[in-house]
Amino acid sequence: MIDKKTIEHIAKLARLEITDLEATEYSQQLGKALTHFEQISKINTDGVEPLLTPAEIEPFWREDEPKQEFTPEEMTRNAPSRAGNLFKVPPVV
Amino acid sequence: MNLTRATITEIVEAVKAKSVSAKEVTAHFLKRAEELNPKLNAFTSFNVNAVSQAEEIDARIARGEDPGPMAGVPFGIKEMLCTKGLVTNAGSKILQNFIPPYDATVVARLKKAGVVITGKLNQDEFAMGSSNETSYFGGVKNPWNLDCVPGGSSGGSAAAQAARLCAGTIGTDTGGSIRQPASFCGIVGVKPTYGRVSRYGIVAYASSLDQAGPMVSTVKDAALTLEVISGHDEKDSTTSQRKVPRWSQELSSNIKGMKIGLIKEYMQGGLHADVQKTVDNAVDALKKMGAEIVEVSIPMTEYAVPVYYLVAASEASSNLARYDGVKYGYRAEFQNLSAVELEDFYGKTRGQGFGKEVKRRIMLGTYCLSSGYYDAYYNKAGQVRRMIMNQYLEAFKNCDIILSPVTTSPAFKIGERVSDPLTMYLNDIFTTSTNLAGLPGMSVPFGMSSEGLPIGIQLTATHFEEQDMLNVGFALEDASPVKGKVPHVI
Numbered sequence: 001m002i003d004k005k006t007i008e009h010i011a012k013l014a015r016l017e018i019t020d021l022e023a024t025e026y027s028q029q030l031g032k033a034l035t036h037f038e039q040i041s042k043i044n045t046d047g048v049e050p051l052l053t054p055a056e057i058e059p060f061w062r063e064d065e066p067k068q069e070f071t072p073e074e075m076t077r078n079a080p081s082r083a084g085n086l087f088k089v090p091p092v093v
Numbered sequence: 094m095n096l097t098r099a100t101i102t103e104i105v106e107a108v109k110a111k112s113v114s115a116k117e118v119t120a121h122f123l124k125r126a127e128e129l130n131p132k133l134n135a136f137t138s139f140n141v142n143a144v145s146q147a148e149e150i151d152a153r154i155a156r157g158e159d160p161g162p163m164a165g166v167p168f169g170i171k172e173m174l175c176t177k178g179l180v181t182n183a184g185s186k187i188l189q190n191f192i193p194p195y196d197a198t199v200v201a202r203l204k205k206a207g208v209v210i211t212g213k214l215n216q217d218e219f220a221m222g223s224s225n226e227t228s229y230f231g232g233v234k235n236p237w238n239l240d241c242v243p244g245g246s247s248g249g250s251a252a253a254q255a256a257r258l259c260a261g262t263i264g265t266d267t268g269g270s271i272r273q274p275a276s277f278c279g280i281v282g283v284k285p286t287y288g289r290v291s292r293y294g295i296v297a298y299a300s301s302l303d304q305a306g307p308m309v310s311t312v313k314d315a316a317l318t319l320e321v322i323s324g325h326d327e328k329d330s331t332t333s334q335r336k337v338p339r340w341s342q343e344l345s346s347n348i349k350g351m352k353i354g355l356i357k358e359y360m361q362g363g364l365h366a367d368v369q370k371t372v373d374n375a376v377d378a379l380k381k382m383g384a385e386i387v388e389v390s391i392p393m394t395e396y397a398v399p400v401y402y403l404v405a406a407s408e409a410s411s412n413l414a415r416y417d418g419v420k421y422g423y424r425a426e427f428q429n430l431s432a433v434e435l436e437d438f439y440g441k442t443r444g445q446g447f448g449k450e451v452k453r454r455i456m457l458g459t460y461c462l463s464s465g466y467y468d469a470y471y472n473k474a475g476q477v478r479r480m481i482m483n484q485y486l487e488a489f490k491n492c493d494i495i496l497s498p499v500t501t502s503p504a505f506k507i508g509e510r511v512s513d514p515l516t517m518y519l520n521d522i523f524t525t526s527t528n529l530a531g532l533p534g535m536s537v538p539f540g541m542s543s544e545g546l547p548i549g550i551q552l553t554a555t556h557f558e559e560q561d562m563l564n565v566g567f568a569l570e571d572a573s574p575v576k577g578k579v580p581h582v583i
Contacts, residue, residue: 002460006460008459010463011440011456012436012440013459013463014221014410014459015414015436015439015440016441016443016452016455016456017440017444017445018444018452021151026452026453026456029453029515030456030457030460032515033402033457033514033515033518034457034460035432036399036515037399037402037403038399039389039399039404039472040396040400040477041469041473043396043473043476043477043480045476045480047478048476048479048480049476049479050472050474050476051475051476051478051479052301053300053301053331053531054287054301054529054556055287055288055301055331056333060325060327060330060334069195070194070195071532074194075194076420077192077194078421078422079419079420079421080418080421080422080423087420089419089438090427090432090438091196091432092199092432092433092434092435092438093433093435
């Protein structure tokens with residue numbers, strides 16, 4: 001169990017509006033999952049560098065040349081609301 | 094020519110020899126897809142320009158131009174991959190109407206090779222799921238038994254391919270999302286080495302784990318497709334600059350003397366009897382072909398699922414922060430256009446736009462990355478991840494390929510496991526470590542349950558050794574007791 005207050009705090013950090021019912025569900029489900037996942041805490045990882053990506057890091061360089069692959073129309077066409085080629089949002093405070 | 098049952102290689106040869114036109118092939122598969130899709134819900138949309146694009150391939154052939162190594166082959170593409178001018182929704186309400194202005198590199202390379210995109214394929218929302226039940230656009234059904242799930246997250250790809258609604262499909266695999274549905278639907282699915290295939294234009298879930306790959310009917314088709322989509326891409330700095338081998342031409346079922354490793358920790362029971370039997374049969378078949386069976390030990394493998402979910406959820410919570418309702422995607426309705434609180438704007442949009450499982454993982458990831466928990470969860474998971482990878486690399490000093498089950502059981506019933514997320518997560522026990530370590534893996538059909546559901550065998554190789562893996566897959570395919578079996582819808 002993760003208490004509901006923590007769940008509400010996490011939801012706020014994640015910018016997710018969740019219902020009271022969802023908060024109750026998540027507090028049980030995430031609590032259960034984390035309890036299971038916590039088994040890794042018993043592993044001795046002293047001095048082990050975390051593996052953040054399995055990619056071979058092979059630096060490569062390309063010319064830093066500006067490219068215009070898309071038109072402003074193409075880049076703004078998917079916006080839920082726009083004014084010309086500008087993104088439109090309600091006034092925010 | 095029986096187009097429905099034809100392999101990709103056969104289609105390409107026939108199209109190039111003009112014994113069938115690309116247009117006929119595309120029309121044939123589109124007709125099948127339109128007829129059978131209401132039963133399966135595998136396709137989410139069709140490409141209305143597919144037939145005219147196939148005609149262009151025919152025109153190129155008529156003019157004597159090289160139409161490409163996959164000329165006239167109809168493909169369905171998972172909703173995770175951007176397709177220029179075709180909706181790319183990632184199985185989510187939040188991207189319901191998103192039409193990308195560009196193709197993912199994988200898609201661009203397929204098109205350049207002569208592939209015709211016939212439509213987009215259903216999936217779990219943002220690839221988060223193992224049963225396709227989290228899609229906003231409804232679950233996909235398994236063509237072998239319509240009461241069963243096709244697996245996930247690339248369930249639409251697996252179902253469409255098994256029912257031959259297209260000649261080939263592309264899926265993505267973050268923790269098993271190509272291999273598990275391939276096993277559940279009786280097709281061949283390959284997750285390449287991390288860095289082999291560009292992620293440019295693929296909707297990001299967990300960037301250090303995501304890879305796209307072929308989900309097709311034969312190992313040779315998989316090798317050919319992989320050749321076309323692999324290779325360095327200047328738009329994805331994690332792609333390898335290694336040369337792409339000619340896997341399809343080098344394919345050989347002569348595996349005499351190869352060392353096949355069995356993971357000791359996986360042999361402690363708990364498997365569905367038919368899965369166990371399939372594994373035993375595969376081991377026997379490989380022995381008969383002259384392979385040497387060795388036991389290897391990867392003690393840390395038991396931590397793969399916890400590490401996977403901690404890493405994947407953390408990366409997801411960061412990747413999915415981009416869905417803000419401003420630049421593209423769903424935005425919540427705001428009744429009066431007077432001032433709104435910024436937090437409300439984001440919160441409502443995201444709260445309504447994401448489905449339950451996605452929200453659950455964003456919450457889990459945010460928790461793991463939040464102040465006070467970062468070291469205990471995200472950092473610790475990264476450390477254990479390295480230990481898992483090192484144990485695999487150690488094991489590969491003693492064997493060429495690791496053979497294992499893909500899942501603990503064949504496809505389960507729709508609705509059977511949705512209520513308990515943890516049980517669903519634990520399904521991924523055999524597939525997640527491959528992604529954590531960045532290794533290539535594949536599923537090859539090799540068995541059938543007593544209830545008539547397909548069972549695959551998982552093969553894993555060390556980094557960039559796809560050829561060995563494909564060769565063992567090729568040998569198994571040839572010896573498979575279920576060779577040529579297709580679901581009743583065909």
